[in-house]
Structure formats: C-alpha cells, structure tokens
Amino acid sequence: xxxxxxxxxxxxxxxxxxxxxxxxRRAPLGFSAGRLEVQLLFAGxxxxxxxxxxxxxxxWLTRRRGVLNVPANGRDAWFQAGFYVVNGPVEEAFFRGLxxxxxxxLWGAPLGFVIGTLTxxxxxxxxxxxxxxxxxxxxxxxxxxxxFWFLPGPASLLxxxxxxxxxxxxxxxxxxxxxxxxxxx
Numbered sequence: 193x194x195x196x197x198x199x200x201x202x203x204x205x206x207x208x209x210x211x212x213x214x215x216x217r218r219a220p221l222g223f224s225a226g227r228l229e230v231q232l233l234f235a236g237x238x239x240x241x242x243x244x245x246x247x248x249x250x251x252w253l254t255r256r257r258g259v260l261n262v263p264a265n266g267r268d269a270w271f272q273a274g275f276y277v278v279n280g281p282v283e284e285a286f287f288r289g290l291x292x293x294x295x296x297x298l299w300g301a302p303l304g305f306v307i308g309t310l311t312x313x314x315x316x317x318x319x320x321x322x323x324x325x326x327x328x329x330x331x332x333x334x335x336x337x338x339x340f341w342f343l344p345g346p347a348s349l350l351x352x353x354x355x356x357x358x359x360x361x362x363x364x365x366x367x368x369x370x371x372x373x374x375x376x377x
Contacts, residue, residue, distance in 0.1 A: 243362035247362040250363045250368055281349065305341050
C-alpha cells in the first residue's frame with residue numbers, strides 16, 4: 193500500500209488541490225457538503241446496494257476466472273477497508289470532482305461525465321486488472337457519475353465517496369472475505 197500512496201494517492205490529492213487553488217470557480221469540483229440531507233440519503237441507499245452488487249460481481253468474476261485473493265483474516269479485511277476509506281474519496285475527488293466536475297464546467301456536464309467515467313474505468317487497467325474486472329468498475333463509475341451530476345444542490349463528493357468506499361469494500365478485501373466466510377467461494 194505504501195507504493196500506492198506515493199504513485200496514486202498523493203499525486204491525485206496534489207492535482208485536485210492544485211486545481212482547486214488555481215481556479216476561481218470551485219463549486220463544480222464538489223468540495224462541499226452539497227445538500228447534506230440529499231447526500232446522506234443517497235449514501236444511505238447506495239452504500240449497501242453497491243457493497244452487495246460489487247460482492248456479487250466479484251463472486252461471478254471469481255467463479256469465471258477460478259482464483260481470488262482473499263484477506264487472511266478479519267483483521268486484514270478491516271485493514272484493507274481502512275485503506276479504502278482513504279482511497280475512495282481521493283479517487284472521487286480526482287475522477288468525479290476534477291475531471292467530471294472541472295471539465296464539465298468547461299465543456300458541458302455530459303462531456304465531463306463521459307471523460308470522468310471512462311478515465312475512471314480505464315485507469316483500473318493501469319493497475320494490471322484483467323479486462324473483465326476493469327469493466328466491472330463501470331458498475332460503480334456510471335451510477336456515481338450520474339449521482340454527482342444529477343443529485344440536487346451544489347456538487348458534492350460526500351455521497352459518492354461513501355458509496356465508492358462501500359463498493360470497493362464489496363469488490364476487494366472485506367467483500368471477498370465475507371464471501372469466503374459464507375462458503376460461497
């Protein structure tokens with residue numbers, strides 16, 4: 193995880209902060225609570241749904257490919273979940289806030305959505321993910337991109353970040369650990 197922090201997390205944070213400090217119109221970047229009740233309602237509904245959907249997608253992909261890395265124990269699963277609590281909001285700030293929100297403000301929301309979502313999905317291929325796993329990230333990228341775009345109130349990374357954490361936990365770490373504990377793997 194240390195290389196991940198240096199190669200991905202810190203550069204994404206630096207890029208977001210750099211743009212945030214340089215631009216005059218910051219609202220599209222999503223660094224606000226938005227309409228808090230809407231963000232929390234979205235997160236409350238999307239979080240369990242995306243966790244379960246991601247775990248089911250991982251189960252299907254695992255049965256197809258025949259192999260999956262599963263955390264060694266509950267402590268390892270929780271440790272991984274802690275990392276995803278950092279990773280999810282950082283990815284959302286970069287792909288949803290900076291790319292979708294920032295480019296959407298420049299070139300229109302539809303183009304910002306397409307660029308942010310495609311970049312998010314294809315970015316996972318850089319991590320040497322197999323193509324089916326890479327495409328599975330669209331199951332998160334599309335709904336979160338639409339939510340960032342269409343939820344009422346000012347743009348906010350809050351709801352989509354919480355849902356992103358849950359989806360990642362369903363697909364990696366805690367989700368596979370739970371699937372193994374339930375005897376589904």
